[in-house]
Amino acid sequence: MREKLLEIKNLSVIYSTEGKIVEAVNHISLDLYKGEAIGLIGETGAGKTTTALSVLNLIPNPPGKIISGEILFEGENILEMDHKNLRKMRGNKISMIFQDPMTALNPVMTVGDQIAEVVRLHDKASRKDAFIKAQQMLETVGIPGNRMHDYPHQFSGGMKQRVVIAISLACNPALLIADEPTTALDVTIQEQVLELMETLQKDFNTSLLLITHDLGVVAEVCKRVAIMYAGEIVEQGTLEQVYNHTAHPYTVGLFNSIPNFHEDVRRLKPIVGQMPDPAALPKGCHFAARCPDVMDKCLEKSPPIINLNDEHTVKCYKYVGQEGAE
């Protein structure tokens, strides 16, 4: 029996600025099991990072606010924890890798200090032990230990991301959230970092929530996938189900927009239209305006979530009556 590590239930997050209310995340639910890697895919502004920050209860407030839902981590609701317990949890049980390694490290602290800091915050280790641990962590991510006395600006982008990974794994967290960890890196370094994350995730038996807009990256690392669109999870399932038995029209559109190497393609096939303004979301299905299979009821009411089988769910009217079809 797989053990649930993280349960996001019916989470909604809004940002309110100058009278405008932006509904960044709308009633999403997501489960993550121990030792599992799940990919959260969506375009810019779909609410991926907001979801990730909610898990750490780090939504900047104001302007952000979690208006409904609960996030259970090992059975405890993170959204109701007090500051002290939150601090104990952050970096220790749940840690996060940020998008841009160039800005995620403190420029005036040595990398050794920064890795040692998280160790000292959580393990009550002595200064000496923390530094030894920091050195080990650096070596784990493939950086020579003697470079721990260097400052972040003395490292390349890929190495900085390795340092960030070392910091996030130093306390052996149960859950690692990686928010577009490879977006700021070039393709070869991206490959190295992904490989490293994959190996470490298995070695440390850490669960991984990988946030990205790169379908290829997810295919490489994750077993399960969730597709986000305008603050909603529109499709969710195993890699095989989502990639090979794609159900939701948005996901279909995403795959169609990937150029095919076997054909001579002159133009890309984008999904027509723009994502709706999150401050004025349509009443019905958020994707309705761009959907090739749009029906009248799509514009009226938000579609239900339909279980195509145990794991594969899709939020679309097209599949009404096909519960358990696969």
Place this chain on the structure above:
Amino acid sequence: MSENVIKIKHRNASMLRGVLIRLLRNKAAIIGLVIILVLIFSAIFAEVVSPYAYDEQNLRDRFLAPSTAHIFGTDSYGRDIFSRIVFGSRTSLMVGAIAVTISSIIGTFLGAISGYYGNRVDNIIMRFIDVMLAIPNILLAISIAATLGPGIVNVMIAVGISSVPGYARLVRASVMSIREQEFIEAARSIGASDFRIIMRHILPNCFAPIIVQATMSVAIAILSAAALSFLGLGVQPPTPEWGSMLSDGRSYIRDYWWVVTFPGLAIMATVFAFNLFGDGLRDALDPRLKQ
């Protein structure tokens, strides 16, 4: 194990050495440092350095021009100006250093709290600072000194408090810009407390402007202290103080130029030295400027 301990020690040593090496490579900073060291030396060993006692009056030798006996000449009471300048460096340096310490500690504290927490806290602190800023600096210092009564300690407090707003605003602005950086969010995501984030992550990143402000305000503090002394609210005679020497000699400037020139040069050299050194220190302390 022991190898690792050595490495940790080595780290601190090498960090300090790096700063020193970069500082010493800067010629302007060296000039500043030398002048400051000379001043500190003469302040500590004033009795040894000065040929006369600072309050030794000799009315027969009034207004002697600079000569081998009195290299900076004598003043209206026949006191040796060089000796008085040497002793005056004690007062001036002490006033400068302590006033700056007071204002930088209070100002950094207020600015950091205000910039980090924002909103209401920020509003309350900043409106208070605005009120202080509305009163001219020297007027504020005069009123504080007048309330507390004359004396060197009160001068330091008055000058210190009156330059708090500058620090508070400066630190607040830097904290606000650094607070938005991703590494602060990263620090929060590893479970660091607010206090730790301010002390370890934000303030070290604001170091450069604070240091520049501190060196500039040593100079300003010395000048403000001089102004207070001139008004009779500062250092009481016969204790020598550059500012009061300057104002005492003011009326003789047409006939006896040396009475005002040398204390003026002393103030100028000190201000100049602190500015040069402060700039050099800023460049040396900021690892982002490392080659």
